[in-house]
Amino acid sequence: MVQLRVKEAETLDFLKEAVSCVEVAKQSRIPIVINDRVDIAMACGADGVHLGQSDLPARQARMLLGSDKIIGVSCQTLEQVQKAYEDGADYVGSGAVFPTTTKKINSAIGLEHLYALCRGSPLPIVAIGGINASNVKEVLRERPSTLHGVAVISALFDQPDVCKATQELAEIISDVFNS
Structure with missing residues (x-):
């Protein structure tokens, strides 16, 4: 998406x-x-x-x-997750998991907080914020059942070759889910 x-x-x-x-x-x-x-x-x-x-x-x-x-x-x-669910949301974006330069004001929630949200969420969660090729495996390591993906911006668009960066990140994610 x-x-x-x-x-x-x-x-x-x-x-x-x-x-x-x-x-x-x-x-x-x-x-x-x-x-x-x-x-x-x-x-x-x-x-x-x-x-x-x-x-x-x-x-x-x-x-x-x-x-x-x-x-x-x-x-x-x-x-906030419960309110989103009650209000009819389809999914939740949660983070920033790591520090990011995409937003002016951000504080990282960290992996343990992300996983706690996943364990308590009735909705699918997409991890956001500071995720890139060097840390995506760490984000996906526990794979809670409600963690359905990651969202990235700078991991792709701050790279010299966006297509290559996209392919490399997709391969890493595919390897995690196929292992």
Whole structure:
């Protein structure tokens, strides 16, 4: 799945980029969600939205998007996970697991906290934040049943060859799940 994350753009510019990305994703049969913006997700025909704790609540997003769209919510506590579940979210993004430069303000929750969230979550969890080729095996080592994947940005886009970095990370993850 791809999440389109555009933090600094005018609405019309964001919409144009989203429409273009949705078109490519649909041709490739890859689900695409829009970060933070339910209005953009609706306007561009995305598969869903990923919401932060200060965004529109998942319950209201579900009312607007309907039951067939994907809704993810960023959570750092079991209370937030439970609320996301009660509000109709489909998955949780949890982290930052490690320090990251992607967000201006971030504090790492660490692996043990991630695993505790996984053990208490009724929803699938995607680990986020600071995950890359050198530490993804560590993140996936315990493979709690609700840990369904990892999300990466700089592990790919800060590399000189994004395609090569993507292939290498995919191979590492595949090896973990096939071992």
